[in-house]
Amino acid sequence: MNQESHVFQAWECQGVAFLLILQLTDLTVIERSRKGTGFDYWLGSQDSATTLPFERMARLEVSGIRRGNRGQVNTRVKQKIEQTRTSDAQGLPAYIIVVEFSRPISMISTKQNPEGTILQ
16 A cells, blocks of 8 residues: 555544544543543533533544455454553543444444443
């Protein structure tokens, strides 16, 4: 895969992940995380009347696979769950979304924070 294809795949999978988060939770993407945090984006509430604007409420890690099977998608989800351990001290839940484009399949996994807070 050339560099341009890789960039487009990243944008495509981020777009799918953002739409899934908006559709399936009360959360929205508020900002990109710093490099080295183990996740890609900070999530906040869609309803800013109940929280401070841009309050960080969860983490989002996104990954894409151009062509793969369900086993490869499951393996990637496990890898990404492990990757988010770097930021577990934040005490916030993490959403892991892996998008496979040839079928297409999207696998969504949630990881509770250490206190076990229920996700919205």
